Amino acid sequence: MVASQILGYCRPGFEADAGLELQTRAAEHGFYGYFKAERLSGFYLFECPQSLQPLFKRLALTQLIFTRQWLQVLAHYDNLSKDDRLSDLTDSFAELPVISEVRVEHPDTEDGKELSRFCRKFTVPLRQALKQRKLYQESKGLTCLFAFFVKSTGCYLGITPMNNISPLPGGIMRLKFPAExxxxxxxxxxxxxxxFIPEKEREERLRAGLNxxxxxxxxxGWTYQLVRRGMFxxxxxxxLMxxxxxxxxxxxxxxxxxxxxxxxxKNIHWLVCDMIEQPQKVARLMAQWVSDDWCKEAMFNLKLPMKKRFESVLECLAIIAEVLPGKLELSAKHLYHNRDEITVHLKKQEK
Ligand SMILES: C[S@@+](CC[C@H](N)C(=O)[O-])C[C@H]1O[C@@H](n2cnc3c(N)ncnc32)[C@H](O)[C@@H]1O
Known part of the structure; x- marks a missing residue:
């Protein structure tokens, strides 16, 4: 039987952490596999003897900290013809469900960035090829097709349910630096x-006048984000400030x-914290503030060690669970603008 594979994108240098995290989370749902990752490649492969398709129904991308985007691999091409890549790829179309979105992407590495122009241009003929075969319906399809190019003649073709992808190209949020x-x-x-804050709730939870x-x-820099939203x-x-x-x-x-x-x-809504300190110490402090109702919500960075970063994250999550045993809203992500750190959002769940 051919093994089933998931390809995940991550920040270059975090392949092993991202792979280990998916391996751990997949095992919690009964999918026992292993990951392969080349350091600094910007992606990893998680392989499992059983089909990984059902995992996309049980595990949300938003639950993974280190993975920016993911796809179930349908085919891997290592030697595409430079003059006609499309013909090779269309060989795999027989396996496809109806597609509603096409993404042609590349790893977030220096070599990968060289492919960005090509990827942009290739999207149109790929979508066209699907349309010709009646495999593309923007409004009806439930699946996103990915062509992830790792070199100009090599790519992974794969699919992900539309309701479990990052909406961002490459899973990356690009923001303009405010000069002030x-x-x-x-x-x-x-x-x-x-x-972490859903668009429809931002007006309320990030409103002017909050403390x-x-x-x-x-x-x-962080205070600036609070001040520009009118907070005290x-x-x-x-x-020095x-x-x-x-x-x-x-x-x-x-x-x-x-x-x-x-x-x-009193009535502090937001606690934010970017202290460069031991992550376990920061996690305990943040959980204590939320537990004691000194703030309603906390947003903080955990600076990770050079090695065993996923293990260190698990320790921090365990500390939070120990200090705050009740129901929580807890999300964590290795954001695009993070380096050796992750960002965590923490709040008691409202009754
Ligand atoms: C990465 S910088 C924060 C940058 C800031 N968020 C910004 O956007 O400009 C870390 C800061 O944490 C402060 N820091 C470290 N340990 C601290 C402590 N125990 N109490 C207060 N500040 C601390 C340092 O003085 C340093 O200014």
Whole structure:
């Protein structure tokens, strides 16, 4: 029997963490396989003797921290003809359900980026080839077709249910750096809000007038995201805050230790934290704030070690579960703007 494969995209350098995470989560649903990953390739393959198709019904991409996008591999081509790639690929069309979206993508590596122009151009003839065979129906199909090019003559062809993909090209959220922000870190919190807070709830949960605490705030990239949304921020850090933020009148700076700080105001909605500290220590502090109702929601980064990063994440999640045994809204993602860190959103589940 041919083994079934899932291909997952991730940040280059995190292939083994992403592969191990999917292997672990798949096993929890009874799919026992193993992953293969080439370091710095920007993707991994998870292989299993049983069909992996049902896994897409049981595991959501949003539950995976390190995987940006995923597909069930239908075919792998290593030696496509440069003059007619399409004919080779259409050989696999017999296996396809009706397709409603086509993505031609590449790994997020320097070599991969060289393929981006070609990928953009190739989307149209690929979609056209599907239409000719009556395999493309934008409104009716439930499946996305991926052609993931790893070189100009090599690609993986695969499918994913439309309701379990990242809507973003390459699974990457590209954001413009706001020139007024004092640091590039600002993009991490912006991406986190856009990732974890559903669009229809943003007006309410990120509204002007809310109170927030920013632990490890200097020079103020995260505070900037809160201030620009009209919030009032207690910024905690021994460093210096950008003058522009202090001039807004919305920021109070406390030169204190974030682990000892107690909020001066009640009704803090947001606790955000970007302190460079041991992740287990930060996880415990965040869970404690939420448990004690010092804030309604927390958004924080966990800086990961160089090795055994997935294991370290599991330890942090276990600490949160120990401090906060009740029902939680907890999401974590290795965001595009993160490097050796992940971002976590934590909130008690409303009754
Ligand atoms: C990555 S920087 C934060 C950048 C900030 N989020 C921004 O967007 O500009 C980490 C900050 O955490 C602060 N920090 C580290 N340990 C801390 C502690 N125990 N208490 C308060 N701040 C701490 C450091 O002084 C440093 O300014």
């Amino acid at each position: 922000s004092p640091s590039r870190s600002t993009l991490k919190l912006d991406e986190a809000f856009l990732t 927030a605490v920013d632990l490890g705030a200097c020079p103020g 921020v207690q910024a905690v850090d021994n460093g 950008a003058e522009s933020l202090m001039d807004s009148g919305q920021v109070t700076h406390f030169q204190e230790d974030g682990f000892k700080f107690k909020p001066r105001k």
